[in-house]
Amino acid sequence: MNQIKSALTIAGTDPTGGAGIHADLKTFQEREVFGMSVITSAVAQNTMGVQAVEHMPIAFIEEQLKSVFDDIVPDAIKTGMVSSVDMMQLIATYIKDRPSVPYILDPVMVATSGDALMEEASREVLKDELLPLAKVVTPNVPEAEILINSKIETIDDMKRAARLIVDGKGATSAVVKGGHLGEDVTDVFYDGHEMVLLSGERYETNHTHGTGCTFAAAITAELAKGTELKQAVELAKEFVSAALQYPLGIGKGNGPTNHWGYRLKGLPNQKGSDM
Ligand SMILES: Nc1ncnc2c1ncn2[C@@H]1O[C@H](COP(=O)(O)OP(=O)(O)O)[C@@H](O)[C@H]1O
Numbered sequence: 647m648n649q650i651k652s653a654l655t656i657a658g659t660d661p662t663g664g665a666g667i668h669a670d671l672k673t674f675q676e677r678e679v680f681g682m683s684v685i686t687s688a689v690a691q692n693t694m695g696v697q698a699v700e701h702m703p704i705a706f707i708e709e710q711l712k713s714v715f716d717d718i719v720p721d722a723i724k725t726g727m728v729s730s731v732d733m734m735q736l737i738a739t740y741i742k743d744r745p746s747v748p749y750i751l752d753p754v755m756v757a758t759s760g761d762a763l764m765e766e767a768s769r770e771v772l773k774d775e776l777l778p779l780a781k782v783v784t785p786n787v788p789e790a791e792i793l794i795n796s797k798i799e800t801i802d803d804m805k806r807a808a809r810l811i812v813d814g815k816g817a818t819s820a821v822v823k824g825g826h827l828g829e830d831v832t833d834v835f836y837d838g839h840e841m842v843l844l845s846g847e848r849y850e851t852n853h854t855h856g857t858g859c860t861f862a863a864a865i866t867a868e869l870a871k872g873t874e875l876k877q878a879v880e881l882a883k884e885f886v887s888a889a890l891q892y893p894l895g896i897g898k899g900n901g902p903t904n905h906w907g908y909r910l911k912g913l914p915n916q917k918g919s920d921m
């Protein structure tokens with residue numbers, strides 16, 4: 647029997663289930679990977695915004711990491727909301743200790759509602775300590791602008807950002823996501839050799855809560871299964887597109903995406919069959 651693959655998300659919570667840890671675990675499950683989680687911050691939020699945040703004490707985040715790594719070493723690790731410098735430095739030690747485990751960095755900074763999810767003081771540590779460890783980093787346009795300290799308005803700007811993040815800052819690859827760039831939802835993938843444009847249809851929906859988490863979690867699940875990097879990113883794009891194409895219609899604000907949307911579309915699951 648093949649050993650089931652596992653993935654770990656290190657991130658914040660969303661009690662309404664659309665973003666953060668919850669979106670990640672739902673995505674891991676849909677991609678047939680065993681999902682595990684370490685909580686950095688408990689966030690009282692919903693589809694309308696963030697109401698309150700409680701950060702976990704550093705010692706307790708470390709206890710959670712130890713609980714996981716003493717027992718089940720994940721086949722891929724994703725980070726999402728990591729607010730403080732101390733959290734980043736702690737997590738970096740665990741990632742450095744396991745260089746063969748792919749690390750997916752979703753540099754979550756601000757929720758769509760405009761609420762800050764990362765302290766500004768952490769930006770430089772994210773760039774200097776987490777970015778170079780990442781197999782893939784998945785900034786949206788506002789996050790990429792912060793990573794490269796420059797405005798992004800066109801696909802060419804996105805390509806320049808991807809180059810700076812990989813060639814300049816040391817990530818193995820980057821996907822600069824285009825959901826915030828006008829009509830186009832083209833994402834730009836760059837791995838130091840190849841620049842690939844991932845285009846897709848833009849769906850007219852306000853059910854976009856947790857889109858970035860879902861996309862990065864799908865990449866994480868694929869890398870845990872050993873899928874080749876470019877194909878993992880392409881499959882994740884198809885997965886998130888389907889999650890937006892078949893909205894669930896719940897929530898008073900920006901509703902959650904549909905994590906089983908790809909099943910409605912008949913995209914391949916782990917076994918390559920149509921569901
Ligand atoms: N309305 C939409 N229709 C189709 N795809 C979208 C839409 N909005 C975002 N996407 C896709 O969802 C993923 C997340 O993108 P983005 O919204 O830029 O990130 P974030 O959720 O982190 O802000 C990307 O693959 C992007 O192309």
Ligand SMILES: Cc1ncc(COP(=O)(O)OP(=O)(O)O)c(N)n1
Pocket residue numbers: 657658659660665666667689691726727754756757758759763854855856857858859860
């Ligand atoms: C706990 C937590 N983590 C991340 C986010 C941001 O989610 P994202 O997928 O980038 O998109 P929006 O939810 O902001 O549309 C979050 N809200 N909460």
